[in-house]
Amino acid sequence: MDTSLIVNLTYIAASIFFIVGLKMLGSPETARRGNLLSSSGMLLAVVVTLLDQNIIDYRYIAGALLAGSLVGYFAATKVKMTSMPEMVAIFNGFGGIASLLVGSSEYIHSSLNNPALMGAIYLTVLIGGVTFTGSLIAYGKLSEVISGRPFLYKGQQFVNGLLLISILLVGANMLFVQEFITPNQTLILLIVLAFILGVLFVIPIGGADMPVVIALLNSFSGLAACAAGFVITNNVLIVAGALVGASGLILTNIMCKAMNRSLSNVLFSGFGAVSDTSSDSEEDQGEVSPINAQDAYLILEAATSVLIVPGYGMAVAQAQHAVRELGELLEANGAEVKYAIHPVAGRMPGHMNVLLAEANVSYDVLVEPEDVNPIMDTVDVCMVIGANDVVNPDAKDNEGSPIYGMPIIEVDNSKTVFVLKRSMASGFAGIQNPLFFKSNSRMLFGDAKETVSTLVSEFKG
Amino acid sequence: MESQIILLIFILVLSIFLGIELITKVPSTLHTPLMSGANAISGITLVGAILSSGSSELITIILGSSAVFFASINVVGGYLVTNRMLGMFKKK
Numbered sequence: 001m002d003t004s005l006i007v008n009l010t011y012i013a014a015s016i017f018f019i020v021g022l023k024m025l026g027s028p029e030t031a032r033r034g035n036l037l038s039s040s041g042m043l044l045a046v047v048v049t050l051l052d053q054n055i056i057d058y059r060y061i062a063g064a065l066l067a068g069s070l071v072g073y074f075a076a077t078k079v080k081m082t083s084m085p086e087m088v089a090i091f092n093g094f095g096g097i098a099s100l101l102v103g104s105s106e107y108i109h110s111s112l113n114n115p116a117l118m119g120a121i122y123l124t125v126l127i128g129g130v131t132f133t134g135s136l137i138a139y140g141k142l143s144e145v146i147s148g149r150p151f152l153y154k155g156q157q158f159v160n161g162l163l164l165i166s167i168l169l170v171g172a173n174m175l176f177v178q179e180f181i182t183p184n185q186t187l188i189l190l191i192v193l194a195f196i197l198g199v200l201f202v203i204p205i206g207g208a209d210m211p212v213v214i215a216l217l218n219s220f221s222g223l224a225a226c227a228a229g230f231v232i233t234n235n236v237l238i239v240a241g242a243l244v245g246a247s248g249l250i251l252t253n254i255m256c257k258a259m260n261r262s263l264s265n266v267l268f269s270g271f272g273a274v275s276d277t278s279s280d281s282e283e284d285q286g287e288v289s290p291i292n293a294q295d296a297y298l299i300l301e302a303a304t305s306v307l308i309v310p311g312y313g314m315a316v317a318q319a320q321h322a323v324r325e326l327g328e329l330l331e332a333n334g335a336e337v338k339y340a341i342h343p344v345a346g347r348m349p350g351h352m353n354v355l356l357a358e359a360n361v362s363y364d365v366l367v368e369p370e371d372v373n374p375i376m377d378t379v380d381v382c383m384v385i386g387a388n389d390v391v392n393p394d395a396k397d398n399e400g401s402p403i404y405g406m407p408i409i410e411v412d413n414s415k416t417v418f419v420l421k422r423s424m425a426s427g428f429a430g431i432q433n434p435l436f437f438k439s440n441s442r443m444l445f446g447d448a449k450e451t452v453s454t455l456v457s458e459f460k461g
Numbered sequence: 462m463e464s465q466i467i468l469l470i471f472i473l474v475l476s477i478f479l480g481i482e483l484i485t486k487v488p489s490t491l492h493t494p495l496m497s498g499a500n501a502i503s504g505i506t507l508v509g510a511i512l513s514s515g516s517s518e519l520i521t522i523i524l525g526s527s528a529v530f531f532a533s534i535n536v537v538g539g540y541l542v543t544n545r546m547l548g549m550f551k552k553k
Contacts, residue, residue: 018502025495026486032547035498039540049508056517064526068533076541088497091539094531095503098510101528105513105521116466218496225506230469232509239476240505246480247499343489350492354546362553363490
């Protein structure tokens with residue numbers, strides 16, 4: 001058998017491993033083995049690629065592989081679970097830049113008179129570049145190196161339009177004309193434009209919309225690999241890239257639906273740019289009723305069913321371990337405890353689930369809004385921990401609200417709601433939350449971790 | 462050349478539909494590991510990077526090795542962190 005046949009058969013095997021691996025991610029019981037299977041597929045593909053006869057010099061490949069693996073190893077073992085969104089964002093970016101470099105390297109010694117190949121290279125470099133800088137900006141926003149606020153400026157549409165036209169013109173020149181500028185200049189210009197596009201694409205999007213952006217960039221990193229597959233006519237890149245592309249698109253769609261907003265609204269509206277609502281509307285709502293931890297304990301102690309609703313605030317306060325401890329004490333006290341997780345809670349899809357899993361909360365008590373909303377009136381106490389917009393009743397009651405129509409966790413229908421909150425500042429969207437003013441709501445002001453710890457010590461004491 | 466491209470597009474289209482079928486079945490609890498796992502798979506571009514870095518020309522060596530470097534961070538980091546996360550999902 002010749003090498004190329006062995007290589008291609010192995011690529012088929014690798015593709016099967018990826019597919020079955022993703023299928024096994026469908027259940028928490030099999031997910032870990034699925035990931036292992038998928039990584040074995042990757043190992044197979046890489047090893048067999050190293051057998052390629054066109055490789056003249058292995059030194060640089062080996063060096064780069066080793067260096068990259070070490071960086072990846074340390075990043076993966078050191079990262080805190082609360083920083084997972086940043087981590088995934090930056091990894092997306094690395095995938096994108098790798099595809100860009102592959103595309104560029106192929107461009108340098110390929111025949112320019114092949115529009116199909118040029119088109120594939122063009123897409124690889126463009127998508128790879130956008131993924132790279134877009135992910136860097138997303139990383140910056142998530143790790144708060146740069147402001148998480150949406151960045152809007154005058155003439156934004158115009159600048160974006162100009163940029164898109166330039167990118168299309170460069171593409172037309174690259175595919176069909178090959179005049180005006182040299183091939184190298186074309187490539188460099190395309191890379192620069194793609195980088196700028198990536199920055200301008202993510203910079204206007206606010207921190208709380210990052211789940212959508214990360215999912216989308218995830219999809220892009222797959223599509224860039226897929227396009228690279230067309231450049232080097234390699235099936236496994238196309239299959240794997242398309243799987244990732246589809247995965248990212250589905251997650252993007254789920255996130256948008258969970259906010260009742262269209263993708264274009266998320267990407268272009270600069271949602272949350274309005275600093276805050278006018279103070280008049282706040283006064284209309286009436287008074288909030290604060291409660292202290294001691295009184296809250298007495299209510300919790302008598303409760304037979306408790307629903308915990310975590311949000312990004314829980315991640316910021318690192319309160320997940322204290323929350324788990326409280327949950328266990330409540331269970332020991334005879335209450336049924338569940339955790340209701342909104343799809344867009346946190347800064348990436350499934351963020352809250354990972355944090356609670358880290359704190360040892362069993363995954364079968366993590367439920368989705370549609371599971372708990374119908375039985376909400378039987379819940380004695382809802383504890384809203386660092387969540388705001390996802391429990392805002394305006395989403396179903398107030399047609400004028402910017403979040404009207406967004407599916408929420410209807411905690412206001414439960415008997416008592418505890419809202420753990422630092423202060424009365426409004427949520428990310430800058431929208432007042434009438435939940436706080438309802439007669440069954442009690443505000444537990446302060447740091448979420450401290451408040452929960454106080455409740456824990458009340459139970460123990 | 463043309464028939465080859467058609468074949469590749471054929472593979473692309475089927476893979477996308479397969480991906481959609483697979484991913485819609487993943488529960489929301491596992492969406493973060495799904496993302497980081499899928500992210501690791503997108504590091505498959507490492508294969509392309511290896512193929513393009515094995516030449517004797519300096520510029521392609523530079524571009525190719527950089528691509529290998531970034532893609533291997535993506536692959537190794539992505540799979541390891543996914544494994545770490547999935548190890549935390551336990552049922553009592």
